[in-house]
Amino acid sequence: MTAKKVRVGFFDFTGCEGCQLAKVSMENELPQILEHIEIVNFREAMSEKSWDMDVAFIEGSITTPACVERINRIRQAAPILVTLGACSTIGGINAIRVGRDLDEIRQEVYGDKRYLFPSLPVMPVSAVVKVDASIYGCPPNPKDVARFLTQFLAGKIPQAPKYPVCIECKLQGNACLLVQGIPCMGVVTRAGCGAWCPSKGQFCYGCRGLIPDANLDALRISFEECGLSQQEIDNKLHLFSGRELEKLS
Amino acid sequence: MVVSIHSGYVPQQAKIVRTEQMTAAEKLFELQIPDGPLGHEPGQFVEVSILGVGEAPISVSSGPNRGPNFELIVRKAGSVTEAMHQLGAGAVMGIRGPYGHGFPMERLKGSDLLFIGGGIGLVPLRSAIHYALDHRSDYGRVVILYGTKNPNEILFRREIEEWKQRDDVEFFMTVDRGSPDWKGNVGVITTLIPPLDLNITNTTAIVCGPPIMYKFVIMALRSKRLEHDQIYVSLERHMKCGLGKCGHCQINHLYVCQDGPVFLYSDIQDVKEAL
Amino acid sequence: MSKTVSINVEHITRVEGHGNIVVRVRDDKLETCHFEVVEAPRFFEAMLKGRSWYEAAIITSRICGICSIGHQMTSLKATETALKIPVSEQTVLFRKLLVDGSILSSHLLHVLFLAAPDVLGVPSAFALMDSNPHAVELALKTKRLANDLCDAVGGRMIHPITCVPGGFTDLPTPEVLRDLKTRYEKEMLPMLFEVADILESVAENFPDFTRETEFISLGDASEYPFYDGRIASTDGETYPVDEYLSVTNETIVDHSTAKHTHNKRASYMVGALARLNNNFDKLTDTAKQVAARFGLAAVNHNPFMNNVAQLVECVHCAQTVIGRIDDLLQRGIEPEKPPREWKGKPGRGVGSTEVPRGILFHDYTYDATGRIVKANCVIPTNQNFANVDLDMQAFVPEMLQRGMDDNAMQFNLEMLVRAYDPCISCSVHMVKVD
Amino acid sequence: MKRRGLLSQKAPLFIRHLMNKGQVYGPVKNKTQMPEFAQVDEPSRVVLDYTTTVLPPKRLFQPPEETIYHFSRKDFTVEPAKVSGDGLKILVGLHNYDAEGIACLDYQMARGPADEGWAARRRNWVFVGVSYEPDQHHFSPSVGIGPDHRNGLDLFMDKADGGYNVELLTERGASLLDGFGGWSAPLPETPAPKFHNRLLPMPSDLPHILARSYEHPIWQQEAKRCFSCGSCTMVCPTCYCFDVFDELQLDMESGEKKRHWDSCQVAPFTEVAGGEIFRKETSSRVRHRIYRKFKYITDHYGRPFCIGCGRCIRACPAKISISEVMNNLARKAAG
Numbered sequence A: 001m002t003a004k005k006v007r008v009g010f011f012d013f014t015g016c017e018g019c020q021l022a023k024v025s026m027e028n029e030l031p032q033i034l035e036h037i038e039i040v041n042f043r044e045a046m047s048e049k050s051w052d053m054d055v056a057f058i059e060g061s062i063t064t065p066a067c068v069e070r071i072n073r074i075r076q077a078a079p080i081l082v083t084l085g086a087c088s089t090i091g092g093i094n095a096i097r098v099g100r101d102l103d104e105i106r107q108e109v110y111g112d113k114r115y116l117f118p119s120l121p122v123m124p125v126s127a128v129v130k131v132d133a134s135i136y137g138c139p140p141n142p143k144d145v146a147r148f149l150t151q152f153l154a155g156k157i158p159q160a161p162k163y164p165v166c167i168e169c170k171l172q173g174n175a176c177l178l179v180q181g182i183p184c185m186g187v188v189t190r191a192g193c194g195a196w197c198p199s200k201g202q203f204c205y206g207c208r209g210l211i212p213d214a215n216l217d218a219l220r221i222s223f224e225e226c227g228l229s230q231q232e233i234d235n236k237l238h239l240f241s242g243r244e245l246e247k248l249s
Numbered sequence B: 001m002v003v004s005i006h007s008g009y010v011p012q013q014a015k016i017v018r019t020e021q022m023t024a025a026e027k028l029f030e031l032q033i034p035d036g037p038l039g040h041e042p043g044q045f046v047e048v049s050i051l052g053v054g055e056a057p058i059s060v061s062s063g064p065n066r067g068p069n070f071e072l073i074v075r076k077a078g079s080v081t082e083a084m085h086q087l088g089a090g091a092v093m094g095i096r097g098p099y100g101h102g103f104p105m106e107r108l109k110g111s112d113l114l115f116i117g118g119g120i121g122l123v124p125l126r127s128a129i130h131y132a133l134d135h136r137s138d139y140g141r142v143v144i145l146y147g148t149k150n151p152n153e154i155l156f157r158r159e160i161e162e163w164k165q166r167d168d169v170e171f172f173m174t175v176d177r178g179s180p181d182w183k184g185n186v187g188v189i190t191t192l193i194p195p196l197d198l199n200i201t202n203t204t205a206i207v208c209g210p211p212i213m214y215k216f217v218i219m220a221l222r223s224k225r226l227e228h229d230q231i232y233v234s235l236e237r238h239m240k241c242g243l244g245k246c247g248h249c250q251i252n253h254l255y256v257c258q259d260g261p262v263f264l265y266s267d268i269q270d271v272k273e274a275l
Numbered sequence C: 001m002s003k004t005v006s007i008n009v010e011h012i013t014r015v016e017g018h019g020n021i022v023v024r025v026r027d028d029k030l031e032t033c034h035f036e037v038v039e040a041p042r043f044f045e046a047m048l049k050g051r052s053w054y055e056a057a058i059i060t061s062r063i064c065g066i067c068s069i070g071h072q073m074t075s076l077k078a079t080e081t082a083l084k085i086p087v088s089e090q091t092v093l094f095r096k097l098l099v100d101g102s103i104l105s106s107h108l109l110h111v112l113f114l115a116a117p118d119v120l121g122v123p124s125a126f127a128l129m130d131s132n133p134h135a136v137e138l139a140l141k142t143k144r145l146a147n148d149l150c151d152a153v154g155g156r157m158i159h160p161i162t163c164v165p166g167g168f169t170d171l172p173t174p175e176v177l178r179d180l181k182t183r184y185e186k187e188m189l190p191m192l193f194e195v196a197d198i199l200e201s202v203a204e205n206f207p208d209f210t211r212e213t214e215f216i217s218l219g220d221a222s223e224y225p226f227y228d229g230r231i232a233s234t235d236g237e238t239y240p241v242d243e244y245l246s247v248t249n250e251t252i253v254d255h256s257t258a259k260h261t262h263n264k265r266a267s268y269m270v271g272a273l274a275r276l277n278n279n280f281d282k283l284t285d286t287a288k289q290v291a292a293r294f295g296l297a298a299v300n301h302n303p304f305m306n307n308v309a310q311l312v313e314c315v316h317c318a319q320t321v322i323g324r325i326d327d328l329l330q331r332g333i334e335p336e337k338p339p340r341e342w343k344g345k346p347g348r349g350v351g352s353t354e355v356p357r358g359i360l361f362h363d364y365t366y367d368a369t370g371r372i373v374k375a376n377c378v379i380p381t382n383q384n385f386a387n388v389d390l391d392m393q394a395f396v397p398e399m400l401q402r403g404m405d406d407n408a409m410q411f412n413l414e415m416l417v418r419a420y421d422p423c424i425s426c427s428v429h430m431v432k433v434d
Numbered sequence D: 001m002k003r004r005g006l007l008s009q010k011a012p013l014f015i016r017h018l019m020n021k022g023q024v025y026g027p028v029k030n031k032t033q034m035p036e037f038a039q040v041d042e043p044s045r046v047v048l049d050y051t052t053t054v055l056p057p058k059r060l061f062q063p064p065e066e067t068i069y070h071f072s073r074k075d076f077t078v079e080p081a082k083v084s085g086d087g088l089k090i091l092v093g094l095h096n097y098d099a100e101g102i103a104c105l106d107y108q109m110a111r112g113p114a115d116e117g118w119a120a121r122r123r124n125w126v127f128v129g130v131s132y133e134p135d136q137h138h139f140s141p142s143v144g145i146g147p148d149h150r151n152g153l154d155l156f157m158d159k160a161d162g163g164y165n166v167e168l169l170t171e172r173g174a175s176l177l178d179g180f181g182g183w184s185a186p187l188p189e190t191p192a193p194k195f196h197n198r199l200l201p202m203p204s205d206l207p208h209i210l211a212r213s214y215e216h217p218i219w220q221q222e223a224k225r226c227f228s229c230g231s232c233t234m235v236c237p238t239c240y241c242f243d244v245f246d247e248l249q250l251d252m253e254s255g256e257k258k259r260h261w262d263s264c265q266v267a268p269f270t271e272v273a274g275g276e277i278f279r280k281e282t283s284s285r286v287r288h289r290i291y292r293k294f295k296y297i298t299d300h301y302g303r304p305f306c307i308g309c310g311r312c313i314r315a316c317p318a319k320i321s322i323s324e325v326m327n328n329l330a331r332k333a334a335g
């Protein structure tokens, strides 16, 4: 196709860079993708930069005043803004500390030099600026990223599933872990990963965040039956979804 | 031996002959298929596909006797409808169908027809209105009630003017909320029903609108003493296949795509999920 | 004529994470010269507090997506040591296989996507697509192979799924392993030799700069030590891993959210070059031959050679992958049953492995319910920062003397920082300061 | 009825024999060592002694995910998917309730416009049944599928002491036996299996019970536990709902129209543009599933659209049990 290439910028905030890596790890797909998009801003991979873009992909959560400034600037420059990965979409693992006193944590880690490192409560990008679409997951599934890109390039703003991981787990034919007493979060976690973890025998730990109307009361009962303490259940829920739980309460 | 499957899902190419932006969100597409006309009954729908994006069920809005082409009116509501809006004359979309049970225009011969359309609900009704007007002598009175949220959302403005001009059509309209230059009725569509002077024994009401509208319209019609079997409704549901298999459009034991979308009210009054 | 230089690189590109280079020279006098880490703090140690033994690896994996396999391995070792969870020989073999894959994947990314544009004279790997498409093809293919190995063993390369305390929740089938082995023999090794050819052809573009320093890595092991060993120094000593604190000596510096470390000298270097300097004799013969083509032998003090050392390690790992798969296939693969519950005694455990960027320590103390009461992680990139600063402070005057202009100096300084392959996102974490 | 003995150790030989007659499918051990219906490449991998599979054999005739057609956006060409229609296909190790589940879907898929994928994939099959030992969830006899039920099967391997007694049920079945010499005399029978779960009402009463239970508080009660995760329907042999979607290749030209199983138990199942969800309450979805099994289709099919396999109970993380729900309704109705 000779259609004009879509100009794309990638921007990273506080995160582990796994999302960056997820992109460059699509070795088989990259050359084809680059026929349709032109990457105009990608600090990790290139030295030139441009702010003239059609869509900005944001990785990482917002954790400092400087982040807030920068994300506002990007929002102004980008007609479409997409969050990529758990950190930018739902707050991610950084939001573990939600509910704990920030100053205390800073003290714990930096001691009396904590004033050197200003920090805000961890926020997903949507808490600061409008987000047009999101790619969930920690890390995002390359297949999901490819699906997103093709749909996006075909002119649609792709939506993530609103149903839980179990649907995909059953499409794979897996026997349910939760039924076997293994505390799997798949029942309340947004699908789209293809039941990555349960298909490998590992419980889902909820990296894609909660589905709307997640039945958390039932989850607590099931997890208690798996032998988890209340503290462990809270921990599990707060691993990735701290921010989302806060929204619920 | 290798056999093809799912040929029922294969769309035919429909060429866009003309488009018209009707409101900010609704656009009309006049379509042409190679072996036209489509051969639809009023009230039936087609599955429109934009390859690579998806499919959406859309009612055929024009009457079957209006030449080889047919018309769809599409509201921008999501991916597929959005993609359709980006298409102009000369472009191609996929069409399969027509599907479903339409309005039983044959059976209604001789009857007075009361059309009640709320918002985009007028779109499927229009095919039946066309039919009635194209076979005008077969029917008694033709009364059309039309309501929209506000004046900006009024569809088919030119056609409405024509209906108003005709002395064999009675047309009444209202908007939920007016605007400074709106001179007509303000109020929900049910307010148009009580003043009507109907020949109760010989009237059939044909209703289509947003989910919330049905209950109130039917109540109003009942207080006019219309019987359950004098009311037809056309229902919308999530639909994926149009072939009575995917299950999305099911209301209790019925499949809207196959058993409907047009239902005789008496057939579904006890179907709990219907209205 | 006296010279005044002001270099200010904000958010240096083609490195993982956010860092700035700041150099001020006034009237030939070097006033400021350092590498600032401005990555937002992430507080991982605090995040670990109160977490269960089965969650530590899941959480610490997210310290760094690029080293996520290394973090998981180190974390699992710390947890297993602390709680005395037994690990089978098969588990260790598979973990080593996974580590080989992760080293390959990370090194290939760094050498070919992030560092190579410098020596090949283009601004990015994307630009390389036009100027040197074959190099890009090699990069993509070798990296795919490295990732395929990680996917097969770990379930996925980034934040692996299957690695849990005491073993694996899922293992690749013999067919998958056999297929990988063939591809490593038939594709990976030949491609790595081609990469070596390309780098050798531009070898003169690696700046000539040496500064004597200490190199620290794992060592004193039966094989080239990515997964196990004692702490080893080119200055001669070795230490048990649980005495790591006496080696790392972390301190907070004002210009950086990352802490600095030093051992006996003012700084030390970790990473591929450090490993190679400490363990040269454990490399495979083929890997040694590749090193020889670049004149690389222990002990080498040119930090730019770190990129070459990474390539040498790639060759080494590709060969050990083949050997390990043979070994596993011969033994036969048993499904593993890692414990789902663990009732242990409270305890402390230190885990250490070599991740692509150098030696990594995780140190956990667990209570009787299997929850973490205290955690500390010392990350390789941090250990390098002091050495980077000292390198820059030595390199700038040299460059001034060679009469370089600001642009050339900036280019060389960025290249120096990149040579260290800093992975800043993981560096931003701190120990509890007592 | 003709019965021949087949010693356990001869069973792989028999399967090998069948593999010479056609393509053999059956429950084979998958990666996680669980039996799963798939093509058999090696007789020893067939599991003849199993309680139930996670996914029902319907996956052979309506795969969890399948292509509807291939398309190219460039020139708007559409090419329907193809399946091989050749040769005899033999499904071994089928439990009698699963054969009945396939029959249910044969009926449903032929109603209205027939599902061509189902019809094409269902051609030329011979079903070889095997008896099973029920676990605590099976309740097939309660929906008319007792241990002696043989509907839809062509051969049956009745578990006996030391092996199987193979029953010849149809002509098609007979043709499979030609040329196999590994028979022994009929083996001593083992006692009929004991079922641990059951429905209290007669099958014919089930629709009547539901007819008066629409507003019953039980739906709300069950909804409190239900995760709306969809597992129950995804594993049900008589569920058939699916979602249709497009998958575009990265060349942005070619792609596929696909479908995969979907579940009426997840909230977005009935969502339409504008945000309206027609079955919004979890309770309405819980109810819908059970009405689909015992009323809606049953009213015209004439028998329950549930075969008592217990898969939904086994798969439910909330431990919701369709038999328990029906029994509670029956008790309440009676008392």
Ligand SMILES: Cc1cc2nc3c(=O)[nH]c(=O)nc-3n(C[C@H](O)[C@H](O)[C@H](O)COP(=O)(O)OP(=O)(O)OC[C@H]3O[C@@H](n4cnc5c(N)ncnc54)[C@H](O)[C@@H]3O)c2cc1C
Residues within 6 Å of the ligand: B045, B054, B055, B056, B057, B058, B059, B060, B073, B074, B075, B076, B077, B078, B079, B080, B081, B082, B120, B123, B124, B235, B236, B237, B238, B239, B240, B261, D268, D270, D271, D272, D273, D274, D275
């Ligand atoms: C019988 C029938 C006739 C219809 N006639 C018309 C018409 O004449 N003109 C018109 O503009 N619209 C009509 N609709 C509605 C139209 O089908 C939906 O607006 C359209 O499917 C939305 O698809 P999308 O891809 O644009 O939105 P999506 O991006 O797919 O989704 C937007 C929302 O619509 C829901 N949705 C998805 N698929 C369907 C579906 N098949 N039906 C309903 N909602 C869906 C989604 O769950 C989501 O909430 C009709 C619907 C039915 C069932």
Ligand code: SF4
Residues within 6 Å of the ligand: A165, A166, A167, A169, A170, A174, A175, A176, A177, A178, A179, A184, A185, A186, A187, A195, A198, A204, D229, D231, D317
């Ligand atoms: S294993 Fe997890 S994701 Fe899979 S069905 Fe069970 S709860 Fe759902």
Ligand code: SF4
Residues within 6 Å of the ligand: A137, A138, A165, A186, A189, A190, A193, A194, A195, A196, A197, A198, A203, A204, A205, A206, A207, A208, A209
């Ligand atoms: S299974 Fe759960 S934890 Fe694993 S990738 Fe999917 S959503 Fe994330």
Ligand code: SF4
Residues within 6 Å of the ligand: D232, D235, D236, D237, D238, D239, D293, D305, D306, D307, D308, D309, D310, D311, D312, D313, D322
């Ligand atoms: S409803 Fe449950 S028991 Fe009945 S057929 Fe379906 S899965 Fe089996």
